[in-house]
Amino acid sequence: MPTPNNTVTLMINGKTHGQWTNYDIVSDLLTPADDFSVTLGRPVDAVPTAVKEGDKVEVRVGGDTVLSGRIDRVHTTTEKGNKTLTIQGRDDAGILLDCSAPLFNAQDMDLNQIIEKIVKPLGLSKIRIDAAKTNKTHKVQIEPGSRAWDALTQYAEANGVWPWMEPDGTLVVGGPDYTTAPVAELVLRVSGDNNNIKRLEVERNMAARYSEVTVLGQSHTGKHNIKATAKDESLKLSRPLIVTEPDVDSQAEAERKAKKRLADSRLEGLTITAVVQGHRTDGGTLWQPGQRINVLSEPDGIDAVYFLMARTFVGGRGQGTETVLTLKEDGAWVLDADPPKKKQGAGKKDGKKTAHKPSENRKANGQAPVKPNKRRQAKKPKQELQVI
Template identity: 25%
Template sequence: MTLETIVFSVKGRPLPHTSATLDESAEEAVRNAVFDVAWTGPGIPCAPDDEATITISGELWGTGYVRDVRGAHDENSRTYAVSFVSKTCDATECSVDDLEGLKRDADLGDIAEAFDSYGVGVEIKANTIRKSVHKIRPGETLFQTLETDARAQGVLIYDSPEGKLVLADKPEGRHAGALRRGVNIESASGSLSGATSFSKVKVRGQASIGVSASALRAEAEAKGASRRKRVLIVPFEGEATSERLKKRAKWEARRASGEGVTCTITVPGFRDEAGRLWQRNRLVEVDDDWLGIEQDMVIASAKLSQDGAGGTTTTLSLKDPRALGGDNPRGKSNDAWAAPGSADADYREG
């Protein structure tokens, strides 16, 4: 296993640490990390809002800022816990600073770039629908103004190692090798719940122009994973069209099912068989007969941990790929692990 060196640099100066935990997720816009900093200099090792980067054996993992500095001491020793957040924190916490707050004929990428008041940056990896006008609500953040439309269009919002917002609608790729019980799985657990699973998801919306049934009583319906009657009705956010309603219905059915079906696997080291750091929103083959999984899964989140002795492990939270916009894995898993896989949603007018 490769000996990994994590470097936590604040204002261009590496801070020595005795342990580190690094978290990234395809379902959260901000990655974060926590370090136990070994500091013997005067005062505190750093301060909140100091610019910071994290590298793993020379490979950039995160770009952002110091968030919290917590110090403690007794008569003979002292400790400091320092946390890190991605640059994207400003997109989730700070209001859009734009006097007009209006963008015409724009897709999600155009909107993100137009209202990026803090220079976070955006990477577009999804095809999104253009809208005639987008209006900022006073006080809302960039994430808030994007999230409503992103949810309606099946788009994930997370961050990149460079600290930019990423808009994606499917897994970015796959990891080499596989996760196998008895080979490289140190521990594993699974959680199966029917609480968020529905037999049908219906999305209902209206158009702003017209009085016909298609304008006032439009509905799309997608099949869910529940084996008994459980219907979820979702009001559509924004201008309703056939295409938009069907896409939202499929996405909601898959996401709802995926929320209740996840497994957590811990593996040694930080990298796959090809030497790539484990990353969120990538596919990996999983073969664990004790959990009943034999299929591709998508990494919803990855937690990289290193202790004082240099030992490294990665804890992966995984879901059926369809839960994050991917394709049917067509494996041999127990049916309880599956997300809805219908090719399309049905559309009808009231």
């Protein structure tokens, strides 16, 4: 199998720029506007590259586009006979984060109508809603001057979904598909056999965890006594939280809000950070948030499937290439998105998609297949959340 191409290049105004001294490319489902930063050292008498702030840019790893957006900042430093050029930018969600939402009456509008009002006027045309159903929201308060991204997320959360940008510049409003097969297996054994994790950090945090969340609400029609409680049966300590929501249209919405608050607290309870070599899985797929990954770590007692929430590509000329993976509990984020049913896989055979098999890819690379002890099958974890 040929060596994967992890060369990072920027396509700007039809020209390809590369050979960066340093680079980092960040993608995070929880942070609006993925960003990149590249640095290039050059002789002081070299002609500056014709790159300007505001230019459209595609960031590529090998032949794959990982970010589409615009350049935010071009910075040069000249000292001791050398010049350093730094280019920074974000994906196309950057304009939603920077600019205000237009003023309009948003009452009784569904998500499609909201996107027409908020997103398209700012120049985003490639949009996909990955939700089987979206409802009209009777009242979501948007203050004059609110950022477009904040307004969009308010309406998205009211429908139990979340927005993010795909590498090709498509704005997606939906949620993860927890039925897809894991794309890779990360291994850290005490013996060192077949390890492919360079560094692993595991953080368990109780500060943001709650045993139950109660939402008290009142609808815009004046209906009182709307109450919903969601409980996390896996948390044995009593850590209750009561939240007041002034605009709740129905009992079902109160239940969804309580469930989301509890799921968010559970999401904060565990963070796994893994550093791996290169920017691709053994099968050649680029690491991308939204993937599911098997993790086996004997020192930490971990053997389960986790959800890739964020990743950062780092490297540069004369350096090794690394990827920092941020993993969260599988099945704990955006529980109510209900994405349209579709079959997905990491590869195709005879026109049909097939599930990724890490051991087969390692064998193709000339590596011994991973043989974890009593490996559990990848499956959607049971959520121990109870709504009252």
